[in-house]
Amino acid sequence: xxxxSFQVFQSGKLFGLKAEKGQNLLRALRERGFVIKADCxxxxxxxxxxxKIEPSxxxxxxxKRLLTESEIAGGIRLACAHEVFDGITVxxxxxxxxxxxxxxxxxxxxxxxxxxxxxxxxxxxxxxxFNQKGEILGSVSGNNPQSSFGxxxxxxxxxxxxxxxxxxxxxxxxxxxxxxxxxxxxGISKPLDLFVCGNTVMLHFFFGESPVSMGEYPYTPVFxxxxxxxxxxxxxxxFDKVCSLSCLAPFAGADITAGILxxxxxxxxYKLLIDLGTNAEIALFNKERCFVAxxxxxxxxxxxxxxxxxxxxxxxxxxxxxxxxxxxAETIDxxxxxxxxxxxxxxxxxxxxxxxxxxxxxxxxxSRFEISENxxxxxxxxxxxxxxxxxxxxxxEEIIERSGIGYSDxxxxxxxxxxxxxxxxxxxxxxxxxxPELKExxxxxxxxxxxxxxxxxxxxxxxxxxxxxxxxxxxxxxAVLSDFSEKLIKHIDF
Ligand code: FES
Numbered sequence: 047x048x049x050x051s052f053q054v055f056q057s058g059k060l061f062g063l064k065a066e067k068g069q070n071l072l073r074a075l076r077e078r079g080f081v082i083k084a085d086c087x088x089x090x091x092x093x094x095x096x097x098k099i100e101p102s103x104x105x106x107x108x109x110k111r112l113l114t115e116s117e118i119a120g121g122i123r124l125a126c127a128h129e130v131f132d133g134i135t136v137x138x139x140x141x142x143x144x145x146x147x148x149x150x151x152x153x154x155x156x157x158x159x160x161x162x163x164x165x166x167x168x169x170x171x172x173x174x175x176f177n178q179k180g181e182i183l184g185s186v187s188g189n190n191p192q193s194s195f196g197x198x199x200x201x202x203x204x205x206x207x208x209x210x211x212x213x214x215x216x217x218x219x220x221x222x223x224x225x226x227x228x229x230x231x232x233g234i235s236k237p238l239d240l241f242v243c244g245n246t247v248m249l250h251f252f253f254g255e256s257p258v259s260m261g262e263y264p265y266t267p268v269f270x271x272x273x274x275x276x277x278x279x280x281x282x283x284x285f286d287k288v289c290s291l292s293c294l295a296p297f298a299g300a301d302i303t304a305g306i307l308x309x310x311x312x313x314x315x316y317k318l319l320i321d322l323g324t325n326a327e328i329a330l331f332n333k334e335r336c337f338v339a340x341x342x343x344x345x346x347x348x349x350x351x352x353x354x355x356x357x358x359x360x361x362x363x364x365x366x367x368x369x370x371x372x373x374x375a376e377t378i379d380x381x382x383x384x385x386x387x388x389x390x391x392x393x394x395x396x397x398x399x400x401x402x403x404x405x406x407x408x409x410x411x412x413s414r415f416e417i418s419e420n421x422x423x424x425x426x427x428x429x430x431x432x433x434x435x436x437x438x439x440x441x442x443e444e445i446i447e448r449s450g451i452g453y454s455d456x457x458x459x460x461x462x463x464x465x466x467x468x469x470x471x472x473x474x475x476x477x478x479x480x481x482p483e484l485k486e487x488x489x490x491x492x493x494x495x496x497x498x499x500x501x502x503x504x505x506x507x508x509x510x511x512x513x514x515x516x517x518x519x520x521x522x523x524x525a526v527l528s529d530f531s532e533k534l535i536k537h538i539d540f
Contacts, residue, residue, distance in 0.1 A: 050130050054080060056138040065130045071097070072126040075138070076194050076209065081216075082138055085350045087196030087205060088126035093353055095125040098137040103128055112353075154232050157183065162285070163499040164221060165301065166190070166244030166252055168199060168324040169348045169357050171217075172496050173224050175232065180504030185496070186228040189357070191216040192251070197350035198324050199247040203261035206251075214254045218281040225284045237286040240277060241503040243495050245299030245325065246270065249290050254280055265296045291502055291512065295521040297340045302327040303512060304498030305462055306336065308491075310511050315457040316449075318442065319494065320480065322347040322388065322463035326438045329519075330445050330456070336519040337449045341441035346427075346434040347388035347463060354421045356385030363390030363417060364468040368397040375417055378468070383418045386427075389468035394423055395431055396473035399540055406540050408432040432538055435479050440533035441524055442480055448522065453483040462494035477540050 050067040053060055054075070065074040072088055072095055085092035093112030102121040105113070109123050125136075154160070157177040165172045167190060174185035192213045195205035202213060229235075242252060246267050250257035253275055255268040270293040277285030291300035291307075302321060309317050312333045321327045326343035329336065349355030349362065356362050361384035365376040375390075377383050386394065394417070398404040403411055410425040417423065446453070459480060461469055467490050475485045501508045524530045 050132040085197035087201035165496040166248040243300040243304040301495040305494040308494040308498035341437040343437040358387040362387035366393040436537040
């Protein structure tokens with residue numbers, strides 16, 4: 047076996063490395079622990095794994111299809127479409143770190159026993175600190191470093207076969223990195239109990255259980271019930287006992303359990319919760335009944351699989367208007383425009399349809415529509431959104447129909463997820479994301495999972511409700527319902 051020496055440059059640091067000559071570059075980078083965006087996990091469709099290679103190899107067909115001419119001229123290539131060869135220097139982009147810390151001005155010492163909650167999203171990790179009354183005192187969030195292994199859980203399960211244990215280690219190190227600086231800032235030195243939610247696959251990775259059995263029929267998880275562990279034994283620092291909420295089904299995880307708990311009330315009226323994460327999870331419930339469905343919506347709402355997509359962080363387009371041909375794009379934190387997040391994508395698509403640049407069938411009458419010099423929306427982005435929108439709408443209608451509940455019985459439609467607070471309801475309704483009968487009841491509620499996790503940890507009544515929900519929830523696997531594909535097709539058009 048012959049080896050190639052090469053260098054990797056990232057965030058001001060240079061690493062001298064060796065790899066098997068001819069090894070796929072993305073694989074070589076992953077094996078060595080570099081975090082690089084790779085939404086399609088090497089399927090040559092996302093164009094996210096951009097690196098600069100010097101000296102630059104000839105561009106491949108995938109490079110030509112997914113990169114601009116100026117990127118190719120500047121030595122940018124797709125890591126998944128090239129091999130390692132001797133003497134190259136690979137420059138990785140600085141990772142788009144979601145790093146926000148919000149700390150209330152409270153006297154931590156006077157708050158009594160403190161605990162922490164962690165929501166392990168496929169794209170984002172959110173950690174918060176709360177007191178005995180369930181009041182959140184501070185929170186911090188960061189990227190899920192597993193993004194090098196694909197944007198969705200299926201790609202990550204597949205990657206687990208090739209790189210066993212690596213994604214568990216990435217999650218644990220990221221949690222440690224986030225908690226260490228967060229707790230140090232607050233003057234917390236004693237280990238805390240940690241409550242965790244996330245989808246079933248993320249919880250498997252977190253607890254060091256293999257999710258591989260969920261990658262193929264009959265999709266059997268190692269566990270669904272609430273799980274506890276000693277923080278130190280799974281590699282965590284700063285945490286004592288770790289406890290997860292129960293999942294409802296292999297693809298209806300503890301994040302939807304937590305989301306339901308965040309809205310739970312002892313009332314007869316129903317709430318419809320749509321969690322627009324990488325996989326859309328939909329729950330319709332009141333104090334006695336609970337129906338849940340998951341839809342393989344694709345990660346468009348998280349900005350993944352969108353050519354210039356990004357999570358809902360500084361610089362992402364969150365609102366968009368096109369008036370007389372003039373573009374009005376508003377970004378998160380009013381920072382320089384860097385990409386498009388889920389709420390921006392919804393508003394851009396709505397405006398392009400209103401201005402007849404895209405028709406109701408999703409056909410775009412241009413090869414791209416430029417939002418700024420470096421950011422554009424492409425026909426395939428519109429198609430991706432269209433599929434996600436159809437899956438969510440069809441799932442919502444299916445669950446309402448199967449429950450036998452009328453629209454008038456539903457008091458609130460809550461859209462949660464990373465961009466839940468930015469979504470423009472008029473644009474979402476215009477695209478047909480939810481039934482028009484519910485438009486006046488629709489609201490964005492941000493991250494419902496972490497709030498539900500905190501409520502579970504601090505309120506006995508909510509814990510009993512969680513037990514009832516887990517026992518009584520009817521979970522529909524929409525993929526096997528005979529008429530679901532018809533509904534899906536019905537809602538493909540905008
Ligand atoms: S194009 Fe390389 S990971 Fe998607």
